[in-house]
Amino acid sequence: MKNLNFIILEGNLVKDPEYKETDSGMPMCRFVVANNYSFKKEGEWIKDVNYFNIVT
Numbered sequence: 145m146k147n148l149n150f151i152i153l154e155g156n157l158v159k160d161p162e163y164k165e166t167d168s169g170m171p172m173c174r175f176v177v178a179n180n181y182s183f184k185k186e187g188e189w190i191k192d193v194n195y196f197n198i199v200t
Contacts, residue, residue: 153196155179173200 161175179194 153177153179153198155196158195174198 155177158176158178161173163171163173165171175198177196177198179196180191181194182189182191184190
């Protein structure tokens with residue numbers, strides 16, 4: 145059996161998705177998801193954001 149890799153990503157869309165077709169006619173959609181997180185450093189909570197560029 146082949147390995148199956150997947151990810152569950154929860155966040156907010158940064159801007160509207162861009163849909164287009166490649167030269168060969170393959171549909172493609174691009175979008176960016178922002179994921180907020182926080183962590184404790186030296187007794188103080190730090191807030192930060194990760195941005196994920198997605199192409200489907």
